[in-house]
Amino acid sequence: MKYLCLVYSDEHALHHSPDSPRDEECHAYAASLAASGRMVAGEALQPIRTATTVRLRGGQLSITDGPFAETKEQLAGFYLIDARDLNEAIQIAGKIPPARVGSIEVRPVRELDVPSA
Template identity: 70%
Template sequence: MKYLCLVYLSQENWSACPDATCFAFAEQLAASGRMLAAEPLHPVGTATTVRVRNGQMSLTDGPFAETKEQLAGFYLIDAKDLNEAVAVASKIPPAQYGSIEVRPVRELALV
């Protein structure tokens, strides 16, 4: 089953985990056959939020909502169940500085 591990960090901890550490973990995860994708994100100040209401598009600079921790990146993994996904998430290096949200990926129902 696919799980998305969302990495959240506060602005003061955004660069606390060195890229080399994250890269080494990603290589290890890929070698295990569990990693499907992983990418870091630029800081939240570079975000643009798009909304469409009544056919009209509006753009807002920045994130959808103000929060203490912001989405910093993700790992898309393959795990047999939630327990295995949580075990993988607990080893993601930025977990030491922020939090990792683990969510199962839902397949679209084609009806």
């Protein structure tokens, strides 16, 4: 089953805390997941100042600079993994390096039955 592990962290803490993981550590963990056959995809995101939020209300498109909500932590990246069950997904998520300075939200992926072209 696929699980999405969303990496949340205060952007400043993620890059400046003594416990902050370095890119090399994150790359090594992603490589180990890939080698185990558990990594489907994963990416880090650009800083929140590059975010744009899009909403459609009453047929009107609204575009706002920045993340969708004012929060202490921001979405910093994701790992899409393949795990036997939620317990294994949690074990994998607990080893994602930014978990030391933020949090990892683990959510099962709901497969969409979309016909291929």
